[in-house]
Amino acid sequence: xxxxxxxxxxxxxxxxxxxxxxxxxxxxxxxxxxxxxxxxxxxxxxxxxxxxxxxxxxxxxxxxxxxxxxxxxxxxxxxxxxxxxxxxxxxxxxxxxxxxxxxxxxxxxxxxxxxxxxxxxxxxxxxxxxxxxxxxxxxxxxxxxxxxxxxxxxxxxxxxxxxxxxxxxxxxxxxxxxxxxxxxxxxxxxxxxxxxxxxxxxxxxxxxxxxxxxxxxxxxxxxxxxxxxxxxxxxxxxxxxxxxxxxxxxxxxxxxxxxxxxxxxxxxxxxxxxxxxxx
Ligand code: A2P
Numbered sequence: 001x002x003x004x005x006x007x008x009x010x011x012x013x014x015x016x017x018x019x020x021x022x023x024x025x026x027x028x029x030x031x032x033x034x035x036x037x038x039x040x041x042x043x044x045x046x047x048x049x050x051x052x053x054x055x056x057x058x059x060x061x062x063x064x065x066x067x068x069x070x071x072x073x074x075x076x077x078x079x080x081x082x083x084x085x086x087x088x089x090x091x092x093x094x095x096x097x098x099x100x101x102x103x104x105x106x107x108x109x110x111x112x113x114x115x116x117x118x119x120x121x122x123x124x125x126x127x128x129x130x131x132x133x134x135x136x137x138x139x140x141x142x143x144x145x146x147x148x149x150x151x152x153x154x155x156x157x158x159x160x161x162x163x164x165x166x167x168x169x170x171x172x173x174x175x176x177x178x179x180x181x182x183x184x185x186x187x188x189x190x191x192x193x194x195x196x197x198x199x200x201x202x203x204x205x206x207x208x209x210x211x212x213x214x215x216x217x218x219x220x221x222x223x224x225x226x227x228x229x230x231x232x233x234x235x236x237x238x239x240x241x242x243x244x245x246x247x248x249x250x251x252x253x254x255x256x257x258x259x260x261x262x263x264x265x266x267x268x269x270x271x272x273x274x275x276x277x278x279x
Contacts, residue, residue, distance in 0.1 A: 016067065018107040022082055028167040031136065032100060033075065033086045036108060042083075044114035045121065046147035047140045047240070049073040049274070051111040052085065053095055067109050070095050071277055073139040073242070074114065077146035079188065083110070086139040086171055093279025116140070117272045118240045120149055122263040124270065126238035128229065131159040132214060132251055134243030137276035138172045141242065145179060151193040154238075158198045158227060160214045162243075164205040173201065198227055215250050232258045239271040248273050 019036040026032040044050070053069035076084035089100040102108065118140045123129075129150065131141040138161055144150050150157060161172045179185055180194045202210045202217065210217075210226070217223035224231050232239065232255065239260065241251050252262070255271050263269030 017109050017111055019083070019110045021102050021104055021106045021108060024103055027170045028165070030089050031087070031168060031171065032089060033084060033171055034102060035076070035082045035084045036110065038081060038083045039110070039112050042112045042114070044074055044078055045116075045119045046078055046143040046149070047073070047118035047120075047274075048114040048116035049140070049277075050083075050114050053109050054098055055109070056094075068095050069109065069111065070279065073116070073118075073143070073274070073277070075139040075142040077143050080146075084142070086136050086142065088136050088277070088279065090279040096279040116274060117264060118144070118242060118274045119265065119272075120144075120147075120153060122265050122268050122272045123238045123240075124263070124268045125153065126270075127154065127236040128156040128158065128238070129154040130232065130237060130239040131157070132239060132241045132243065132247075133159070133161045133172075133276075134247045135163055135168065135276060137242035137244070137247075138175075139242070139276070140274065141240070142172070142175050144240070145175065145197070146185065146189070148189050148193075151189055151196055155196065156198065156229070157196050158200060158229070160200040160202070160223070162202045162204060162214045162247075164203065166203055166206050166208050169201045169203070169208075173199075200227060213247075215247070215254065218254065232260060234259045234261070234270050237270070241271065241273045242276050244278070245275055248275060 021036050023035040049071045051069040052072045053067055055065045056068040058065050072085045074083055075086045090096045133141055163169050176199045202212055241248050260270035263272050
């Protein structure tokens with residue numbers, strides 16, 4: 001059932017749980033972001049995801065159409081009037097092969113039931129918060145980086161983002177730049193918040209100032225030396241991971257070696273993990 005909200009009522013939805021696309025930005029031939037109207041009833045915690053999608057093709061036998069939905073982290077902060085998403089484009093991906101063609105005014109389906117583990121509630125208090133992302137795994141951190149609680153709860157926030165190519169860093173870099181320069185954000189987040197932030201982008205398949213997988217850069221100690229911090233320590237450090245499966249598993253293994261324990265909503269601990277969406 002479609003919640004009757006100002007946004008959906010105005011758009012006269014033709015889809016169940018329809019929301020209207022308000023903006024689309026393409027970054028590379030593999031990446032784009034978009035914004036949609038937000039149901040007035042939707043409350044979420046920064047870092048959570050929702051199911052979004054489009055109507056699937058009609059069933060050849062019955063002619064019936066079913067929604068084609070995938071989990072997408074909400075990239076916008078909870079105080080934003082709209083919702084933002086950051087997506088990969090997979091040429092033969094059932095959803096993203098079509099989703100990549102949406103334009104302003106189109107409708108998408110959005111099930112307003114946010115869930116997820118990359119939330120502040122799943123971590124014990126600490127001094128330094130690490131966000132580890134690959135590719136579109138940056139999305140939940142785009143939300144958390146614009147959440148005042150992130151800066152209230154920690155003295156230092158470090159975001160690492162590993163991508164194959166330089167162009168894939170643009171979404172994250174633009175967001176970090178906006179944190180440092182946008183006056184409205186500064187007002188919302190509290191004075192000096194951006195000084196707590198360290199951004200560590202790396203690429204693996206195209207030349208950039210810092211090359212290599214973050215996992216390798218941590219093993220050699222190079223990442224810690226560059227950032228001017230000691231290796232992760234359960235007494236001080238908390239971490240959130242969002243990337244491809246191999247990346248998540250490798251980091252989990254490294255964290256266990258550092259003595260960090262995985263947390264959950266029901267049992268907060270030192271780090272939490274979520275898989276980045278792949279179509
Ligand atoms: P690499 O180019 O060396 O595979 P993808 O686009 O395949 O999801 O990868 C996104 C980024 O994550 C790439 O830079 C990739 O590096 C990196 N990556 C993939 N697997 C791992 C892993 N197990 N540990 C660290 N980084 C990884």
